[in-house]
Amino acid sequence: MDVVGISKRLSYVLRHQPGSIGVTLDDAGWTDVDALLNALAGHGLPLTRAELDHVVATNDKRRFAVDESGTRVRASQGHSHRVDLGYVAEPPPPELFHGTVDRFLAAILAEGLRPGRRHAVHLSADAATARTVGGRRGHPVVLRVDAAAMAAAGHRFTRSANGVWLVDAVPPAYLAQQR
Numbered sequence: 001m002d003v004v005g006i007s008k009r010l011s012y013v014l015r016h017q018p019g020s021i022g023v024t025l026d027d028a029g030w031t032d033v034d035a036l037l038n039a040l041a042g043h044g045l046p047l048t049r050a051e052l053d054h055v056v057a058t059n060d061k062r063r064f065a066v067d068e069s070g071t072r073v074r075a076s077q078g079h080s081h082r083v084d085l086g087y088v089a090e091p092p093p094p095e096l097f098h099g100t101v102d103r104f105l106a107a108i109l110a111e112g113l114r115p116g117r118r119h120a121v122h123l124s125a126d127a128a129t130a131r132t133v134g135g136r137r138g139h140p141v142v143l144r145v146d147a148a149a150m151a152a153a154g155h156r157f158t159r160s161a162n163g164v165w166l167v168d169a170v171p172p173a174y175l176a177q178q179r
């Protein structure tokens, strides 16, 4: 399997369905590397430790992280599985961006950004990244988020290990379409 295929399979297991290969995640989303490799091998994806480390290090969005001891791995964000990633609140930059598509726009401008099946709404520090995120679903539409005003109003922002900004929701008053 190529690195993209491996990354997709790891995302599925580490963000959504660890039970699909019989591994468990702790409260912060970590799982034992050796147990993960054994379980993957038992489910048709034999992967060496070196190959796993290569995917963690070279993944285009740095989706995965190995802990300091080198014995545990987790996804840095994007979970639907219940986890507490333990990121501390940080003041966001004044503006953040969200990429979406036309067909969601009316709902988003009416009710704001909602996390859907993920734990948090994902925001990007730059419009170009948001455009790429929106482009996964069609012609991208970029929304600008007044993060300064949200922070001033008490909304809590965290930033994942791979630089994605996370917030519970974005009310419509803080959204504007980026032209």
Ligand code: HQG
Binding pocket: 061, 063, 078, 099, 100, 101, 104, 107, 108, 111, 112, 113, 114, 115, 116, 117, 118, 121, 122, 133, 134, 137, 164
């Ligand atoms: C939309 C990928 C209707 C929202 C990406 C999005 C990102 C609403 C979709 C990361 C809505 C959710 C996250 C509302 C939000 N009404 N639609 N009120 N609020 N939406 O995939 O931000 O490759 O869960 O605009 O690169 O697209 O997985 O979130 O279109 O960083 O590492 O509902 O996933 O990273 O979709 O993407 P998602 P997202 P990975």
